[in-house]
Amino acid sequence: MGEHNKANIIKYTRKYMNITQAALAENICDPVTLARYESGKLEPSDEKFSLLMQKMGQSGEKYIIPLASTDESAKSLINEISDALEKGDYAKVEVLLENLKRQRTFLQEGSENFQYLKRLEAIVAYESNKIDAHEFITELKSALSLTFKDFDECSLPKHRVFTQTEILLISNIARQYGISGNKEKAIKIYESLEKYFMGDIVLNDYMPRYAVLANYSSVLGLMGYYDESIAVCIRGLKWMKKHNKCNLIYNFYYNIGWNIKKKIDCGMESETMLSVAQCYVWLGCELCKLYHEDMRNYRNMCKFYEENFAYSQ
Amino acid sequence: MEEITLGELIMNLRIKKNISRARLCDGICSTVALGRYESNERVPDKFLIDCILERLGENSARLEFISSEDEFSKSVYRRDIEEYLDNRQYSDVEKILEIYRSNTQKSERLHYQYIYFKEGEICFENKKYEDALDLYKKALDLTERLDVIDKGLCDKLLSDIETGLLYKAAETYKCMGETDCADYIFDELRKYLMEQEDDCKKKAEYLPLVVIHTAETEINRSNYGLAKQYLNMAEELLIKEYHLTGLEKVLELKRRLDEDNDEEELHRLLAIKILNTRNVDGTISDEGIKLWESTIKQI
Numbered sequence: 001m002g003e004h005n006k007a008n009i010i011k012y013t014r015k016y017m018n019i020t021q022a023a024l025a026e027n028i029c030d031p032v033t034l035a036r037y038e039s040g041k042l043e044p045s046d047e048k049f050s051l052l053m054q055k056m057g058q059s060g061e062k063y064i065i066p067l068a069s070t071d072e073s074a075k076s077l078i079n080e081i082s083d084a085l086e087k088g089d090y091a092k093v094e095v096l097l098e099n100l101k102r103q104r105t106f107l108q109e110g111s112e113n114f115q116y117l118k119r120l121e122a123i124v125a126y127e128s129n130k131i132d133a134h135e136f137i138t139e140l141k142s143a144l145s146l147t148f149k150d151f152d153e154c155s156l157p158k159h160r161v162f163t164q165t166e167i168l169l170i171s172n173i174a175r176q177y178g179i180s181g182n183k184e185k186a187i188k189i190y191e192s193l194e195k196y197f198m199g200d201i202v203l204n205d206y207m208p209r210y211a212v213l214a215n216y217s218s219v220l221g222l223m224g225y226y227d228e229s230i231a232v233c234i235r236g237l238k239w240m241k242k243h244n245k246c247n248l249i250y251n252f253y254y255n256i257g258w259n260i261k262k263k264i265d266c267g268m269e270s271e272t273m274l275s276v277a278q279c280y281v282w283l284g285c286e287l288c289k290l291y292h293e294d295m296r297n298y299r300n301m302c303k304f305y306e307e308n309f310a311y312s313q
Numbered sequence: 314m315e316e317i318t319l320g321e322l323i324m325n326l327r328i329k330k331n332i333s334r335a336r337l338c339d340g341i342c343s344t345v346a347l348g349r350y351e352s353n354e355r356v357p358d359k360f361l362i363d364c365i366l367e368r369l370g371e372n373s374a375r376l377e378f379i380s381s382e383d384e385f386s387k388s389v390y391r392r393d394i395e396e397y398l399d400n401r402q403y404s405d406v407e408k409i410l411e412i413y414r415s416n417t418q419k420s421e422r423l424h425y426q427y428i429y430f431k432e433g434e435i436c437f438e439n440k441k442y443e444d445a446l447d448l449y450k451k452a453l454d455l456t457e458r459l460d461v462i463d464k465g466l467c468d469k470l471l472s473d474i475e476t477g478l479l480y481k482a483a484e485t486y487k488c489m490g491e492t493d494c495a496d497y498i499f500d501e502l503r504k505y506l507m508e509q510e511d512d513c514k515k516k517a518e519y520l521p522l523v524v525i526h527t528a529e530t531e532i533n534r535s536n537y538g539l540a541k542q543y544l545n546m547a548e549e550l551l552i553k554e555y556h557l558t559g560l561e562k563v564l565e566l567k568r569r570l571d572e573d574n575d576e577e578e579l580h581r582l583l584a585i586k587i588l589n590t591r592n593v594d595g596t597i598s599d600e601g602i603k604l605w606e607s608t609i610k611q612i
Binding site: 008009011012013015016075076079234236237238240241242244245246247249252253256275276278279280282283286287289290291292 | 381382385386389399511512552555556557558580581583584585587588591593594595596597601602605606609610
């Protein structure tokens with residue numbers, strides 16, 4: 001966010017809320033400093049900005065800066081890569097990446113682009129079994145450290161403005177911890193990611209948020225926290241409904257059904273809910289197929305359906 | 314990334330797309346004013362910036378260009394209006410529209426265009442079609458887009474709001490039974506939107522819906538082959554963008570046209586029907602569960 005913008009946002013929000021400079025500045029900074037922030041003479045840190053906005057009851061517009069490029073062909077490649085990645089077509093991602101690397105403008109545009117490439121290369125290498133799970137986490141962390149050096153797995157700095165690539169990297173790291181058995185670490189990271197999202201008007205963030213929540217609910221479910229997992233799914237669904245998008249919602253519906261079934265299996269839920277569980281799982285499968293999502297997931301979900309519901313009434 | 318001024322951004326885009334100043338600013342400001350914006354001598358308000366960028370086929374700018382207190386508060390109003398509209402809280406929309414209006418001068422045409430648009434939408438939702446159409450026309454007239462309704466686009470460029478207005482006007486005509494008027498506008502919109510880049514917001518939002526209307530028209534004319542083509546196009550667009558609105562209609566119409574009642578198609582349609590009866594939090598409603606139990610589960 002440019003200084004010009006922060007200055008205006010503070011100033012106009014304060015006037016809109018009818019608060020004096022003195023009142024706003026109290027306990028946060030000097031009134032003179034606030035005046036300087038508002039005139040654009042001094043740029044407030046992300047932390048001060050956030051404190052000021054929160055004091056006014058506005059969480060402020062926080063951006064998760066999406067990956068952007070001024071290069072037209074790079075832009076369309078990025079979209080294609082995004083698509084292929086969501087569908088689990090890693091061979092295609094690899095090919096597209098090679099094309100992207102040839103776009104010189106893209107590479108010259110800054111370290112975030114380089115980080116983006118590194119993330120994808122790591123994913124492709126792992127999915128095609130060229131590196132193992134341990135090396136994968138190392139690669140992901142190394143990519144993250146290109147722009148974010150102080151990654152503390154237990155808490156994310158509340159006031160730092162993250163880029164989309166950074167959020168996705170953190171989410172990938174969490175997911176890998178989950179897959180390789182270190183579920184506690186995974187949960188901690190997801191919790192701090194959710195806290196980061198929570199309560200703020202975060203723009204341009206639908207991709208990271210649904211990806212994070214989908215993986216978060218999976219890890220919770222696998223650890224036996226069925227109700228918490230369902231709650232995360234509902235948060236995901238509500239959010240996607242609000243934004244009128246259906247990416248990955250199959251995941252949320254399936255997970256809800258999966259969790260209900262697991263609860264029934266261990267006696268935490270009545271057998272009468274079996275039909276409901278079945279409906280959710282069925283809906284998950286149908287939506288995955290309808291929106292041409294990851295076919296590997298589709299096959300796994302169908303298998304779960306066959307094994308758990310095919311012979312029920 | 315290299316810093317670029319707003320003026321440079323607009324000018325570069327305009328030149329790249331081979332659009333003259335006159336064509337770009339038609340109905341919204343003078344060419345002299347546009348020239349001043351491009352050379353950074355003056356900064357237009359954000360609403361105007363959005364309109365210019367959208368006509369250039371770009372998506373509207375982030376908040377970076379807000380340059381006045383008034384503009385800021387108006388953008389907050391618009392955000393709230395859209396949220397209330399989504400939740401069908403029409404009396405709340407009306408309250409904010411009143412405040413918005415009282416803070417807007419008659420000379421701020423683009424803002425008035427927005428106000429009339431939203432007032433029109435409320436009328437439409439309350440089935441007051443004549444009133445809605447009047448408001449849409451009033452809004453379109455403010456940026457000289459009214460005669461698109463019967464004379465077509467003829468090289469004119471459209472912002473997102475202008476596109477929305479034309480779409481809603483056509484929809485309203487259709488509800489009033491004036492299908493010829495409706496079809497004409499949908500046709501013009503379809504051709505215009507198809508020329509836009511794929512990542513253009515108004516294309517993703519309106520093209521599938523326009524194409525669905527076109528398909529319905531072709532069905533009424535018994536051109537089933539053509540209708541099917543349009544329906545497939547609409548389906549592809551909606552699925553690619555992970556949209557839901559309009560998908561149930563597409564699948565229903567496709568099913569009506571298909572001779573062999575494909576079971577897979579039935580499943581897809583039911584999945585979407587169930588999704589459309591979701592609770593506010595996105596969970597499947599009791600109605601949805603009942604629908605599933607009475608259909609799919611029986612199979």
